[in-house]
Amino acid sequence: xxxxxxxxxxxEDITRALNEKVSKEQIEEELHNYIDIYGVPLGTAKRAIxxxxxxxxxxxxxxxxxxxxxxxxDERSLSIKARIVSINDKEIEVDxxxxxxxxxILGDETGTVPFTSWEKLPIDVEKGDTVGIQNAYANTWNDxxxxxxxxxxxxxxxxxEEVPQFESQIQPCELKDIREGMRNLSVTGRILSxxxxxxxxxxxxKDLYSGVIADETGKAQFSAWxxxxxxxxxxxxxxxxYVRSWRGIPQLSFDDxxxxxxxxxxxxxxxxxxxxxxVLSISELAKRGGAVDAxxxxxxxxxxxxSGLIFRCPECSRVIQKGACRVHGKVDGESxxxxxxxxxxxxxxxxxxxxxxxxxxxxxxxxxxxxxxARDNMNQDVIKxxxxxxxxxxxxxxxxxxTSDDYGLMLIANDLSTKTIDVEEEARKLLDEVRV
Amino acid sequence: MSMIxxxxxxxxxxxxxNRSTLETGGSEERSPSYVITxxxxxxxxxxxxxxxxxxxxxxxxxxxxxxxxxTDPTGTYFISAGQYQPGVATALANMEPPTFVAVVGKAxxxxxxxxxxxxxxxxxxxxxxxxxxxxxxxxESVKNLKRRLEAVTEASQMExxxxxxxxxxxxxxxxxxxxxxxxxxxxxxxxEKYWRMIEDSLRYILPEYERSESVSQEEDEKDQxxxxxxxxxxxxxxxxxxxxxxxxxxxxxxxxxxxxxIDQDKFEEAVNSLRSSGKVYEPVLGNxxxxx
Numbered sequence: 001x002x003x004x005x006x007x008x009x010x011x012e013d014i015t016r017a018l019n020e021k022v023s024k025e026q027i028e029e030e031l032h033n034y035i036d037i038y039g040v041p042l043g044t045a046k047r048a049i050x051x052x053x054x055x056x057x058x059x060x061x062x063x064x065x066x067x068x069x070x071x072x073x074d075e076r077s078l079s080i081k082a083r084i085v086s087i088n089d090k091e092i093e094v095d096x097x098x099x100x101x102x103x104x105i106l107g108d109e110t111g112t113v114p115f116t117s118w119e120k121l122p123i124d125v126e127k128g129d130t131v132g133i134q135n136a137y138a139n140t141w142n143d144x145x146x147x148x149x150x151x152x153x154x155x156x157x158x159x160x161e162e163v164p165q166f167e168s169q170i171q172p173c174e175l176k177d178i179r180e181g182m183r184n185l186s187v188t189g190r191i192l193s194x195x196x197x198x199x200x201x202x203x204x205x206k207d208l209y210s211g212v213i214a215d216e217t218g219k220a221q222f223s224a225w226x227x228x229x230x231x232x233x234x235x236x237x238x239x240x241x242y243v244r245s246w247r248g249i250p251q252l253s254f255d256d257x258x259x260x261x262x263x264x265x266x267x268x269x270x271x272x273x274x275x276x277x278x279v280l281s282i283s284e285l286a287k288r289g290g291a292v293d294a295x296x297x298x299x300x301x302x303x304x305x306x307s308g309l310i311f312r313c314p315e316c317s318r319v320i321q322k323g324a325c326r327v328h329g330k331v332d333g334e335s336x337x338x339x340x341x342x343x344x345x346x347x348x349x350x351x352x353x354x355x356x357x358x359x360x361x362x363x364x365x366x367x368x369x370x371x372x373x374a375r376d377n378m379n380q381d382v383i384k385x386x387x388x389x390x391x392x393x394x395x396x397x398x399x400x401x402x403t404s405d406d407y408g409l410m411l412i413a414n415d416l417s418t419k420t421i422d423v424e425e426e427a428r429k430l431l432d433e434v435r436v
Numbered sequence: 437m438s439m440i441x442x443x444x445x446x447x448x449x450x451x452x453x454n455r456s457t458l459e460t461g462g463s464e465e466r467s468p469s470y471v472i473t474x475x476x477x478x479x480x481x482x483x484x485x486x487x488x489x490x491x492x493x494x495x496x497x498x499x500x501x502x503x504x505x506x507t508d509p510t511g512t513y514f515i516s517a518g519q520y521q522p523g524v525a526t527a528l529a530n531m532e533p534p535t536f537v538a539v540v541g542k543a544x545x546x547x548x549x550x551x552x553x554x555x556x557x558x559x560x561x562x563x564x565x566x567x568x569x570x571x572x573x574x575x576e577s578v579k580n581l582k583r584r585l586e587a588v589t590e591a592s593q594m595e596x597x598x599x600x601x602x603x604x605x606x607x608x609x610x611x612x613x614x615x616x617x618x619x620x621x622x623x624x625x626x627x628e629k630y631w632r633m634i635e636d637s638l639r640y641i642l643p644e645y646e647r648s649e650s651v652s653q654e655e656d657e658k659d660q661x662x663x664x665x666x667x668x669x670x671x672x673x674x675x676x677x678x679x680x681x682x683x684x685x686x687x688x689x690x691x692x693x694x695x696x697x698i699d700q701d702k703f704e705e706a707v708n709s710l711r712s713s714g715k716v717y718e719p720v721l722g723n724x725x726x727x728x
Contacts, residue, residue, distance in 0.1 A: 143609050282444075283444075299576075408441045421572060423568070430578060430634075434635055
């Protein structure tokens with residue numbers, strides 16, 4: 001027999017669909033009868049009761065209504081009631097036609113879930129609104145469920161009391177686990193850097209304190225919308241933080257609704273130690289969508305065109321082809337060096353970009369010399385050839401921020417060095433393990 | 437919202453890759469296809485470092501079609517590069533075997549006849565490398581194989597292979613999916629052979645082990661006996677054949693398996709060994725011929 005409180009929302013639903021013509025007690029008894037005595041599925045039972053009382057089953061939030069934590073990601077028809085945690089517009093191209101879609105985050109008392117509306121929503125919906133969504137469907141993206149609203153779905157505004165507030169229980173969270181849409185977090189970390197900026201917001205100018213925070217599991221960028229007096233090397237516990245993401249990188253945000261407590265220095269290892277522990281596999285990065293100051297161990301398996309000695313437009317810094325900029329036409333290009341390569345660690349692949357300084361380190365000479373070599377060979381490609389010779393098939397350790405967009409993951413390198421590994425020592429260790 | 441990540445380059449031993457007979461996906465436009473190996477690797481791209489042992493242009497100078505063989509401690513990768521892989525084709529034309537090479541290639545299946553499915557790599561990139569880089573690759577391939585062996589061990593203890601349960605045990609959804617597909621198609625693999633492959637490959641890069649130490653003398657002699665039988669059967673079939681394109685792999689296999697009472701694994705081991713020691717080759721795909 002179904003638990004009474006499990007049926008309660010459905011009794012509400014039927015009562016509402018019948019404009020409260022019938023008493024809750026009567027509906028409860030009828031529903032119990034259908035489900036527990038005759039074993040009729042919930043959806044069928046609800047429809048039957050509404051029809052029996054001459055109501056329109058269309059007014060029901062249909063039977064598959066779920067709470068967000070129960071969504072698994074293969075629901076073909078899904079109804080939920082949720083609060084709009086965030087909503088954004090996005091322009092995409094479908095068959096060369098521009099199309100506007102909306103995406104964001106839905107929340108109820110059990111959790112949050114990302115959503116995408118593949119049609120512009122029929123009603124204006126804002127952050128904080130409470131909506132009833134019917135006939136949506138769910139799939140998974142990077143193993144996380146997400147809700148899709150399509151042309152067959154309906155969305156309407158409902159009374160905000162229908163969705164209880166997210167239980168504002170503060171959840172301790174390690175930095176490696178932060179994901180877009182999380183709220184009410186408690187994070188303990190050490191401030192590695194902090195800068196004050198003034199930014200324009202909808203509500204006028206605001207001071208923003210942003211930087212990097214680290215714990216023993218990882219690092220994240222943070223944005224503090226309030227002056228907590230944060231300083232480099234402080235160890236703090238932030239209660240009531242939330243997570244936004246920028247180009248795939250999850251960022252910890254907190255404001256004057258959050259509490260910041262300053263802790264003893266020995267609560268966490270030193271900044272130097274924390275700076276070095278963010279070694280991530282590329283598949284892990286793909287799941288997160290991005291990371292700050294990530295350290296990657298991988299093999300360079302390709303060097304892309306546009307690497308080596310290049311020329312940039314003096315106006316806009318775009319790379320120019322045959323002395324002409326795509327925007328500014330014939331220009332006197334300024335020389336630069338860079339590497340665009342593919343790093344692959346056997347779990348995934350990403351594009352790595354290294355600037356002039358790092359490219360000079362790889363080559364072992366500076367740009368002047370690169371220019372001389374290119375002139376001697378009457379060909380600028382020789383520099384790229386040399387980078388290929390030095391890096392392809394080479395294990396590399398690199399560090400930098402990782403972002404993601406439609407073309408996948410990209411790491412902008414702050415450090416890039418070839419790795420020497422004691423193959424024999426590792427092989428012996430592995431051999432001992434497998435021989436047991 | 438949908439992000440297209442570049443397909444990962446698998447570090448996988450030739451022996452496992454070459455046993456694959458299943459390919460999925462690729463039916464819809466632009467959807468990638470995967471070769472599924474017996475241990476559940478879903479392979480679209482491979483990164484292999486080994487010894488380039490043979491190169492051959494079976495095309496014309498104007499329209500080259502290069503074939504190459506790259507061996508690792510367990511077997512041989514077959515690489516191809518034609519007009520759509522000009523970089524690799526040009527590089528192969530200029531390489532002198534034997535030499536250590538790194539190859540990035542796309543996994544590909546083909547059917548020389550109805551019953552046979554073979555795999556090869558369409559080269560995307562090839563470069564001469566050092567022995568150290570090869571050793572590093574062996575280490576990476578061992579780690580990759582070990583992880584999958586552990587997952588397959590878990591899966592084979594389940595009544596029915598379940599992607600969800602494997603994910604709960606901490607394996608990637610993609611790997612869990614591959615293992616389910618593999619076990620449906622190939623059945624439960626004999627894992628012992630792969631554990632041995634790990635041990636042998638690790639010994640291969642350690643100076644304190646002689647490269648043949650893993651095989652006892654007795655086994656060695658038995659293996660040699662099988663190899664001799666394979667050669668004998670090929671010779672007999674070649675004598676009966678009306679052309680000199682070699683004889684069908686399947687025919688040789690069935691005859692040897694019947695005569696010697698051995699399993700397919702043993703037979704393939706013998707053929708691989710004969711190939712890498714230069715005693716037999718494949719004049720056309722799916723055929724074996726003795727090198728005289």
